[in-house]
Amino acid sequence: MTQDAAIDLFVENAEKAGARVVRVSSAHELNEVLSGMLEGATAVYSPGVTPTEKGLAIPPDRSTEDYVNASACVEEVSAAVAETGSLVCSSQGGKPVQAGLLPGHHIAIVAAEHVYEDLDRFFAALGDAPPTNITLETGPSRTADIELTLTIGVHGPDRLSIIVV
């Protein structure tokens, strides 16, 4: 499978799982899409660790360091898996993985070259000394505990948006 085909498959499967996915090709375009997604968000958290995160244009009056009470979290995640439409959130580099879990809207940015075709390739690359916390996130938080009726947004975010760069 070519990398392009892997990205297409990732987009398809992530959308099937209930995420909204947008593909962009420049930092400028990324910020445009992001500002649209942040409409209505009152407190935005971003870890600002990776170069991509450092280049994000988040309105200063709406940005916060407190991810617990933020309404949105914008972050670059370390990878994605096409087979399942999953994002890979990792604690590597001092990132709080739980920051993508607490706010109601998780906006994840993933670099196109970090999309793995399938689970085997991803876990083979991970090796036997993974970081403290690796979380595969696929779609928004959900439950079907009452009469198996699907309800979105239990403890985690009820909205998941993905930007593939």
Next chain:
Amino acid sequence: MSLPTGSIPFRENAAQAIRNEALRAAMRNATGVFAVKRADAVSAVPLEEWRDKASETRLQVLDHLADYVDRFAKSAVRAGATVHRAKDAETAREIVACLLKDHGIQKAVKSKSMISEEIHLNDYLEKQGVTVVETDLGEYIIQIAREHPSHIIVPAIHKDRRQVGKLFAEKLGCAYTEDPAALTKIARAKLRQEFLSAEAGISGANFAVADSGSLVIFTNEGNGRMCTTLPRLHIAVTSIEKIIPSVADLPKFIRLLPRSATGQVVTTYLSMITGTRKAGEATGAKDLHIVLLDNGRSSIVAGEYREMLKCIRCGACLNACPVYQTVGGHAYGSTYPGPMGIILTVLLEGMERAHTLLDATTLCGACADVCPVKVPLPRLLRRLREQRTEMGLTPTMERQGMAGFGMAAKSPTLFGAGQQAARLLWPLARKIGVKGTLARMPIPAEQPFRRRIS
């Protein structure tokens, strides 16, 4: 003979369950939905190949279980965890209680774990003065209802939305609603506070990886992630057979577990926790304690029922079982219900107590067809039934009846005569049947099947 006292009253429980219309409707709905979802999820994948490989990996672990336990423990310690070994439920409970006490903790949040149900952890901790807050929505529902799970994946499967609405209104003091989304929101708000203030999180693990020392937890709601990342202390209790050899084996099980359990390609969250928070990190507990529970596994793995330990607790055999579908989980009176539950309960709690559950199967084989790791459930059930007979635990009537049937089945003349007699005497017998049992039996056919095909 009279049955030993203290055995699970399955027949009585089942009779009661069958009369409960609301329960039967809930079970019909749930197991039906699950069956369709699972079938959809596996229709376009090389299921047989996946099952073979997964089964092989599970057997590989069982063949050298003690070695794998050592390997896992070593890796986990290397990653910063403290590993405790508990030979039985009591030891495991005490370890958890001591850890909480040593840390001066009075309240813990918990993500769903069947092992904690197996060792009755909540009851024990409550008695020690520790408040345990279940955070999976289904577990939360049954915790405030003071009940036990009736399904290993969907603990409150036996309740309909009206019952949950009433329960919330009564116990949480909110306005009555039966809208699942609104009820979920109410629980979310209550539990968010608990997560943020909790000092300890208790979890189980779906898998424990030997070569990396990682715990792997599948959840949809996100509560598992909260319990394992927010509090400073994380205690994971898992049984030793949950070990898989390496990180590279995970994809096999990721592909099978959610598909078999809920028909999902993968659960929303899949967390892999390897050790404690290191310097410069912002995620993970500062203190991670892993309690490895044996509770009979070491002896089961050495005996003829070892393949039961391949089980990855997906719940598919429950959903596929006509008995479970009809009576629901509580009738089994055990931690684990359904086909896997019958076998595990007999193995864990003993034949004397659990032999009555061996009646809770039709041996139709539907369970084996759906099991993702090819546990030979009907074979194990049949063998346990034989063992029950050997131990003299079957009712006299049944034994005599089976002996008579066995004799007749060997002789066509005798068999024919029996059929003839049944046809002639049946109308009379139905009138005098004990408590109407015979009256409910079908009338024998005019022309027996045997003669219709010969």
